[in-house]
Amino acid sequence: MGRNIVIAVLVVALISTGYWGYLEHKDKNVISTNAENNYQQAYHNLTYYVDNIHDHLGTTLGTSSKDLAAPELTEVWRMASLARGEIGQLPVTLLPFNKTQEFLSNLGKFSFQTAIKSNNGKLSDDEYKQLQNLYNQSEEIETDLRQVQKTIVDNHLKWMDVEVALASQKQPNDNQVIDGLKAVNQKVEGFQNEWGPAIARSNLDELSELNKLDGPTISKEQAGEAVKNFLNIKKAQVQVRQLGKGSGYKAYNVTINQKASPIVASVTQKGGDVVSFIKHRDVGSNKLSLNDAVDKANKFLKSHGFNNMKVTKTDQYNNVGVLTYVLSKGDVFLYPSSIRIKVALDNGEVLGFDDKEYLVHKDNRLKSYKPKIKAAEAEKGLSQNLDIKTTDLAVYENELGEEVLCYSFLGTRDKDTYRVFVNANTGQQEKVELLTA
Template structure:
């Protein structure tokens, strides 16, 4: 009986065993295939990075080699520097370096890209490279030469010893793995070297990109929690500030702020954030369910948002855009000074479309960008600006606006609204030079 049972089970068990071995083999092959593909991608990104750093150094050298009056070649060279640097940044992002401190080198490349782009887009015939910009380019040429040389040494080592990037990924992911990996050590050395470079004069347009907006930029005294509670009660129309709970954030740092919370029933809390310096409202949110029924039109919602702003100390605001989502309307407003719409001073109001109640306000840009400005006068007329538009552009409206251009400079523009090629657009024409500063699809 046992012999018969064994004879019956043996083929079945054998089939299961063979199937398990085959399945394991297939899984192993697929795993190896995935690992091989990842390794090939890492190797390609690394060798491309080394190549592009060589090209970056070469292009910087070429740009410096031509005559100082060769503005056309300077523009071409700087555009190529921007393009090559952007490709190098992309290749760094493809490498498994997320667990390795490499932020200084990435920021350095980012600043090179921004410096070269912002310098190349201006009219170099009217604003040629300055002595400071030449000095910056010379320093970048020297620094890129050092980085390129380090990468070439690493590249030679990788090829000579057949080093694998998958080992780098494992070494970074596992604390138990010894950290004597050649590639890791090479990138750590590069990061240390870049961090020791003296700070360069990147110019105001690039420096502004990395400038952190903090409450130190605000005016006014530092407020106490009790004063924030009173501000919250007044904003919400409460008679008593005793129901307001105020929490201090980041005490002793430059990011000091307050969070105010008010219980609104049904388990929800209305939340507001204020700067400690001056007590400026940054953010307000009533997280109630706005339902699905739409009882308020977009026009009615905009009117309610305008009344809300006017009653809470935000006068002379102009709606510049809106976004319809989750049965609510997010309307963005900008300040108006002397008939000019000031785009940097903007805030967003969220209106529930079930009953028209304002349930949110995001005012960080308004808080940090609002200050006294001396608005310039247009040097070209509206008629002259219109002549610069595409003849096929059908204009439906025009207003004067102050915007930030690509160089982070505030410029006065004629803002033309209209349509072309089946789409609605805003075209901003510089009221001083006549160039088209920005084009936005509405």
């Protein structure tokens, strides 16, 4: 009798263990599939944007009129920015892909600068020559990216395998995706372009400021502890690896394995600052408003020592609130010192955090800012259709990476809300943002 009971208990335990293993395997498969789909979509978008860059550069070369070229060049700038964003979604932080990112950054800045510069209404000979070079170079990148994409499709390759190969730090020679992207990066490195100092100051140069943060250089073990402490996690399985050259700064990638909700974070080697983290989980239906999300994010920031942060933009995507905060110094808003936070609208949990810009632009907190013109004079150039609600002083970073003191006007037109940055020294409009629709 007793023996039968023991056997029955063991059978139940075996079935329970098997079922638990099945559920865990199923959860991992769901996470893996979602990640693979995201990687595939990001690469598809990257190739699409580079295709468009090539097309718009070609259209620009068909005209010598600055009026006709400006819209095309503005579109090149926009597409270059979007392409860089898609690279950020791929598992290439451990792979030298920095030259490709730098090329897209410089290409965007050059296009924007050329579009807004006045040169007797025509493209100069030097600008035309540079655009011809960029047209040819973008075609080479387009062709190589398409070849990598064809290799992936023809051989049924997975981006998750790339991530595993890179994470293992073995980087096998037979990984065709890794080899293809390395080849693209090496080709871009050989391009010859005269960018000029203002344009050549790339985002990767900016990120190198993270290597100058205060504090000691930390180990992998300390990086894992830094993330656990930041997120108030007591016990968890942690994997830590070093970011590659493509990241632009020295840091560790930390993965915290939690059932159905893994966390991936970046921590600087110098100082051990958490630069970003994202928690992967399915978000249920909305139970909270964006105002509730702001309250949750405010508490999160204060609990981590981020004071004087003001929310300047709120968006909502797939039941998640995406909030942008900037630092306020007295009566001046320092837009380059920004932090982005994602909050789940089902329970208010913080799912994402990124303070790279806040850490990079620490020096602007030491400066003093005084406008040369008054707000009333700056407001004269605004559209008469805008109903101005608030006016603030703000430091804004333009497309060339230059910090400019502006008046920030928040206004409405019909159901839309706009923020307009007007240079506080010259009265020139720097940027217009549509905040809500």
